[in-house]
Amino acid sequence: MPKLREKLQQSEVWKSIFRHNYQDTNRNRALQIVDNVFLHLHPVRISRHATNIGFTWGMGGITFLLFIVLTITGVILMFYYRPAAEYAYEDMKYLMNDVAFGPLMRNMHRWAAHLMVITVMLHMFRVFLTGSYKPPRQFNWVVGVVLLVLTLLLSFTGYLLPWDQLAIWAVTVGTNMAKSTPLLGHGGPFGEALGMRIDNDVRFVLLGGTQVGPPTLLRFYVGHCIFLPLIAAVFMAVHFWRIRKDGGISGPTPNTKE
Amino acid sequence: MENLNESKVGTTPSPSTSISDNAQSPTVPAVVPPKPTAAKPAVTTGVKKPKQDRAPENDHGIWRISRRNFFSVAGWAAFFVFLATSTIASLRMMFPRILFEPPSSFKAGFPDDYIVGEVSEKYKDDYRVWIVRETDGFYALSAICTHLGCTPRWLVPESKFKCPCHGSGFRPSGINFEGPAPRPLERLKISFADDGQILIDRAITFKFENGEWIKPDCYLKYS
Numbered sequence A: 001m002p003k004l005r006e007k008l009q010q011s012e013v014w015k016s017i018f019r020h021n022y023q024d025t026n027r028n029r030a031l032q033i034v035d036n037v038f039l040h041l042h043p044v045r046i047s048r049h050a051t052n053i054g055f056t057w058g059m060g061g062i063t064f065l066l067f068i069v070l071t072i073t074g075v076i077l078m079f080y081y082r083p084a085a086e087y088a089y090e091d092m093k094y095l096m097n098d099v100a101f102g103p104l105m106r107n108m109h110r111w112a113a114h115l116m117v118i119t120v121m122l123h124m125f126r127v128f129l130t131g132s133y134k135p136p137r138q139f140n141w142v143v144g145v146v147l148l149v150l151t152l153l154l155s156f157t158g159y160l161l162p163w164d165q166l167a168i169w170a171v172t173v174g175t176n177m178a179k180s181t182p183l184l185g186h187g188g189p190f191g192e193a194l195g196m197r198i199d200n201d202v203r204f205v206l207l208g209g210t211q212v213g214p215p216t217l218l219r220f221y222v223g224h225c226i227f228l229p230l231i232a233a234v235f236m237a238v239h240f241w242r243i244r245k246d247g248g249i250s251g252p253t254p255n256t257k258e
Numbered sequence B: 001m002e003n004l005n006e007s008k009v010g011t012t013p014s015p016s017t018s019i020s021d022n023a024q025s026p027t028v029p030a031v032v033p034p035k036p037t038a039a040k041p042a043v044t045t046g047v048k049k050p051k052q053d054r055a056p057e058n059d060h061g062i063w064r065i066s067r068r069n070f071f072s073v074a075g076w077a078a079f080f081v082f083l084a085t086s087t088i089a090s091l092r093m094m095f096p097r098i099l100f101e102p103p104s105s106f107k108a109g110f111p112d113d114y115i116v117g118e119v120s121e122k123y124k125d126d127y128r129v130w131i132v133r134e135t136d137g138f139y140a141l142s143a144i145c146t147h148l149g150c151t152p153r154w155l156v157p158e159s160k161f162k163c164p165c166h167g168s169g170f171r172p173s174g175i176n177f178e179g180p181a182p183r184p185l186e187r188l189k190i191s192f193a194d195d196g197q198i199l200i201d202r203a204i205t206f207k208f209e210n211g212e213w214i215k216p217d218c219y220l221k222y223s
Helices: A002-012 A012-017 A026-034 A057-076 A088-097 A104-127 A137-158 A163-179 A202-206 A213-244 B003-010 B018-023 B070-093
Strands: B104-106 B129-134 B137-142 B152-156 B159-161 B176-178 B187-193 B198-206
Touching: A012 B070, A057 A104, A057 A213, A088 A104, A088 A202, A088 B137, A104 A137, A137 A213, A137 B159, A163 A213, A202 A213, B137 B198
Parallel strands: none
Antiparallel strands: B104 B198, B129 B137, B137 B187, B152 B159, B187 B198
């Protein structure tokens, strides 16, 4: 067995995929991180106190974990859910009653979604308390605010998909607020002056019509499953990369500008 | 790991850019970027970034249109024009031309189909309209709550409209009297069609707070 392992690790295929062995030297450990596409966003080394849970609460990491959980369970749910007004509610019922592990997947998705909003809030709260929004981390705070908005939008768009009375009227209420958008909503300040009507303002684009209907369901579905997660993933990559560039997780701000 | 950045810093003798500021991760011992050599000719006016393949004083940048860089400028211009038009096209695509929604005006049957003193919910499901028959005529109420747009319910025993979302209440006239709704329900244009049926146009609304309920199209006289 050790011989086979040796042979495997010496093979061309293995060596072309894994460039570094497990030599326990600082250099080699750093190379393992740097040469890995998934890990290279992270710092090669962190200070001892960065692992102290009391400093960060681990909220950012938990949020990311929940995002991964949501992505996986969401993709699984997509196999059974059709975003058309005739089917959406029935498919949701089907998932909850007859699909094997359907309730587990849907409930995981639901609870992880609720939790993610909470952990994002706690993460921001912690960042505020520890002053981690201060230079040179101020840009990453802005990226974080964008991610908060994306999280809330993901939550809101997902809320419509069960297509029951609660979903439809909650989204009706939510999108009616878009009516009052300044300049871009037909009920908002300067909206009418700019020629906004019920059938050409920002709410109309969100709904794909003048009321919550089948086009709204499709729009929210595409936004929920494709558009918003993609944008969020890009912003997350920047967010994690910036942590490293701005002095690493936790700890005082480095003196980069002398 | 920082090799890339260092080499970049080394080849850019211009005043340190933002790249070099951020590149210095505190965990890696900061390598002092090579100082711009004093022998380098001073950057002449109008030239911001020296290019590598040309002495800075001979480099006029890419935005001066000359015979040499005509295609470069034209190519970039075409690229940005393409980008702008495709953005506009994508945005325009999000505005549907055809709406698969109930039409704004509809015929609501003959006046004698209605019972005096009753609020008819016959057209609520399809058109979100209540038709109220009084002794001397009709008026049509929009079944859209003026708070946040839910559909209120007509409660016969209490003789009021009650919104299930946040509890706004309206009198049969449409006047709000409880809950968060800030103004009365809107009334809709009501008239007779050529064949004697009641014709309702939901696109034309009358707001009480603007004093529009006294307008003739707001009330259909019939007795």
